[in-house]
Amino acid sequence: MQKYLAESIGTFALVFCGTGAIVINQESGGAISHVGVAMTFGLIILVMIYTFGEISGAHFNPAVTIGFWALRLFPGKEVAPYLFSQTAGAILASFSLRLLFPASKNLGATLPAGTDWQSFVLEFILTFLLMLVIIRVSQGARETGWFAGIAIGSMVGLEALFAGPVCGASMNPVRSLAPALVSGNMSQVWIYLIAPISGALTAVLCGKMFIKKAPF
Numbered sequence: 001m002q003k004y005l006a007e008s009i010g011t012f013a014l015v016f017c018g019t020g021a022i023v024i025n026q027e028s029g030g031a032i033s034h035v036g037v038a039m040t041f042g043l044i045i046l047v048m049i050y051t052f053g054e055i056s057g058a059h060f061n062p063a064v065t066i067g068f069w070a071l072r073l074f075p076g077k078e079v080a081p082y083l084f085s086q087t088a089g090a091i092l093a094s095f096s097l098r099l100l101f102p103a104s105k106n107l108g109a110t111l112p113a114g115t116d117w118q119s120f121v122l123e124f125i126l127t128f129l130l131m132l133v134i135i136r137v138s139q140g141a142r143e144t145g146w147f148a149g150i151a152i153g154s155m156v157g158l159e160a161l162f163a164g165p166v167c168g169a170s171m172n173p174v175r176s177l178a179p180a181l182v183s184g185n186m187s188q189v190w191i192y193l194i195a196p197i198s199g200a201l202t203a204v205l206c207g208k209m210f211i212k213k214a215p216f
Helices: 002-027 033-056 062-070 076-100 116-137 148-167 173-183 189-210
Strands: none
Touching (some): 002 076, 033 148, 062 076, 062 116, 116 148
């Protein structure tokens, strides 16, 4: 239960702080700025990795969990509980933001600024690169390296910084599903469910070349 609670709290923090920064930026007329939003996503990931990495592996992302499972670095019996915990934490975060900011229309949901195809390809590539970084700085399903949080948090912030204005730079199915579900804007959420998981699984194909052992 410690692992599941850690995944739930970590994902709650990611969605609450990340999408909360988007909502507050809109409410305050741009006081946080796009750079501030990107930094918020990167920093909250960094902090949560150091907080819960030794307990749950600090996935906070169904695409990462599925990727580790596909690499045989994560037991199959843990996949469903992890996905449930991540989804529950994300939805609770979006409900909290709805209570705090009832006037917010989308609650920080990811929406394509261009075509659906453009955002799909971007999300695929962004998640592919992120998953490769995660594979390289992790051992098994646990983030054990001292620099893992810095590397992963920096990658999240970097990708949000340059791709956020176009596709939202989700790279995380529940980060997009939760605000879309709570705000009722589900029209394009399929992009952010399929593309990140596809990108992570493609990264697994490359990542296998760098993995020496598969414990599961």
